[in-house]
Amino acid sequence: MNYRGPYRIRTVDKPMPEILHPEDAIIRVTRSCICGSDLHLYHGMVPDTRVGSTFGHEFTGIVEEVGPLVQKLKVGDQVLVPFNVACGKCNFCKQGLFGNCHESNPMATAVGGIFGYSHTAGGYDGGQAEYVRVPYADVGPTVIPAEMDPDDAVLLTDVVPTGYQAAEMGGIKEGDTVIVFGAGPIGIMAARCAWFFGPARVIIIDHIDYRLEFARNYAKCEAYNFKEMADPVVFLKKLTDWYGADVCIDCVGCEAEGNTLQTFSGRVTLMQAGAATAFQWAINSVKKGGIVSVVGVYGPPFNLAPIGNIVNKGITIRANQASVKRLLPKLIDHVLSGRLSPKELITHRVPLAEVADAYRLFSSKLDNCIKTVLIP
Amino acid sequence: MITQNEDYKNIPGWGMDADPENEPTYPMKNYTGDDHSRINYERAEHQPQDVEILMSNERPAMTRVFGTAVPPSGLSGMIRRYAFQHSEDRYRHWIPLILADRVNVFEGLIADIGTGHLPNFIKERGLAMEWKYNRTGLLKKAATAAVIGVVLVAWIRKKK
Structure with missing residues (x-):
């Protein structure tokens, strides 16, 4: 997915993301959602949204590669990735405010790093792609329980x-x-x-x-x-x-x-x-x-x-921005126990190649669209 | 933390009503008191920086990791560099960034044409979905745009 300007996106071939930091992982995306807040980017409302960016902060995937300092994840793990990029070490992360990490976004102090959400939120490429670089891989990504439906898992990343x-x-x-x-x-x-x-x-x-x-x-x-x-x-x-x-x-x-x-x-x-x-x-x-x-x-x-x-x-x-990591244990329990069924929100599944159509569908609220999942 | 009054704990009544749970962010925040050590916390290694990253002037140094999606370039990059000379508090930061985003769209078009790629606006804007699910609305919008265009052209001709 490649942003070209307000209301204009297309798919392109980009270079494979690389490990840029020893705590990085490369994730092969299996599911990625379009969030309502992605529409603010799509509509050109968020400052420092640069042409060529890839959006997407709600995604699950399979660990493809890990940096030398990653200890908790291994290649092949199926993970859900919280939308916040969080270091786990700064005062804010240690107090559970993973959405306010102070070591993930050099471009603004008011917001922590967010995948695929403009350079105002750190300049990270997002998960509406086949592969994505995930920093601080021992902090955010969480292995999806074997008994969890993958559609439920992807909605635990943000919604x-x-x-x-x-x-x-x-x-x-x-x-x-x-x-x-x-x-x-x-x-x-x-x-x-x-x-x-x-x-x-x-x-x-x-x-x-x-x-x-x-x-x-x-x-x-x-x-x-x-x-x-x-x-x-x-x-x-x-x-x-x-x-x-x-x-x-x-x-x-x-x-x-x-x-x-x-x-x-x-x-x-x-x-x-x-x-x-x-x-x-x-x-x-x-x-x-x-x-x-x-x-x-x-x-x-x-x-x-x-x-x-x-x-x-x-x-x-x-x-606040949601502190996904803090809430995950409780929310995984709600989902696995059947008290909450997030996947019922999904109304549309669209191949990643048709991402422009998917955005228009969601943006214009066509075909009774509630939630769209992109499948790479 | 540097305090102006090192003896502040001896002020009568100091801290006697403190209640850690009376905290506006509770239960979202696991209050540890670490905020008082300010930015003196353990950090990860530095991510090597081999592309230009614009940094908020409200920070003393780079964060340990950062995104490298689209480094600043061209005219929009110049505008963004200007914007980052000003704090997040200032219009001089945000308005130039919005301007740079718009300039960047034209740069993207020029780059497309320069590489022999003619953008397919209908496909990029997902208009097939409007045609499929909202044909009347799409035709209304097209008609409105056509009328405005005709009126504008007529007005410009008349002015000449």
């Missing part, structure tokens, strides 16, 4: 941990009401995972009916289309006894719809780092003293947000 952490950061208490903004794969997974924390209600908001229907069935939540509401915040206040939700979760990020000013300033003119509509709605729909959890991807400069309301309502905002 499941990000959705789970979105709910976890919400600090959901028993009996709480939770509103999830965005019924993409992450939002659906956040709604599903919210139940692990014991809420009484989980509500999901989007504007695409087939996704709302999917969320209703998969995540067992209430689902509403904001295009059918005169004012989404008033609707949600009324829905929550005119009190506000205990927890709101933003799973949308910078390409939100629903607010003309946000859309114009954030998506059309790029005067802010994308449209912060979902974040704004989350702040205004949560109760006083409530928690807003953010996993939606925003660009680096800044966004328009109602800071005054955050102060006046005493809202706690919790946000």
Whole structure:
């Protein structure tokens, strides 16, 4: 997969990746997903996305080669690779913040290294390819349990941990009401995972009916289309006894719809780092003293947000890139025990050679697409 | 960690209400206190650097590993080098990077043509999927673009 500019990608032959560091591994990719956040790259929204880059931060594969200092992996191991590039030694990694590694991205301090996610996230080629270089191979890659379905495994690299952490950061208490903004794969997974924390209600908001229907069935939540509401915040206040939700979760990020000013300033003119509509709605729909959890991807400069309301309502905002490595043991257990079935999100399987079609399908939300897996 | 007041632990009441679990990132963060040792932690070996890597000026040195996907080059590379003279806090960092990305698209086109490869825009944009699943929408967009084009051409001719 090779990025050529906004909305333009193709497949090309690139040189085989090489071991560049003694802790590297080379992985032969077996499955790779297109993430909703890949669409921000595809749409040209992420600064320092260079022509010639290969995207892809959700992938599984077989270890093809290991560097001399790699001890935990061996050639032939089938692994799932967390989207974060993490050293495992810096203070942030040692504290479980593997998404905030300080030794994987020289190009920005605000974000750790991420596979295939622009030079702002470290300049690594991603896994929408036949082979990929994986640094710090003893830290991130995890051997896939023999009894695990490979489709479940590939979704444990990002979708499941990000959705789970979105709910976890919400600090959901028993009996709480939770509103999830965005019924993409992450939002659906956040709604599903919210139940692990014991809420009484989980509500999901989007504007695409087939996704709302999917969320209703998969995540067992209430689902509403904001295009059918005169004012989404008033609707949600009324829905929550005119009190506000205990927890709101933003799973949308910078390409939100629903607010003309946000859309114009954030998506059309790029005067802010994308449209912060979902974040704004989350702040205004949560109760006083409530928690807003953010996993939606925003660009680096800044966004328009109602800071005054955050102060006046005493809202706690919790946000981060998912710490995949920290969450994997728990999530693997949920999957293997049958409590969670991530593979049900997969609606399309596309050969890597048809990656341009796959991106368009996902970007334009055609053919009821929820999640696309690329097969090299 | 350098402190301005080495005697701070003797300040009356110092630390008596500290609760490690009252931590906004809990349970995501396994608080160890290591943050106070700042950047003095064990590191991996250096990745040899044989291509140009632009580094944030908010860092004292390179990270021990880094990506080498697309080193800066051409006009876009010059713009990116300028951008990296400024911190991640500044517009002068991010806006030039976005500009460089757009310039880079034209550089990519020129490179394609220079190597005898004529880009297939229809295939690269995956328009076959729009044709298959959203034909009406695609035709509407094409018609809108055509109308805007005709209006623009007419306006330019009239102005001349």
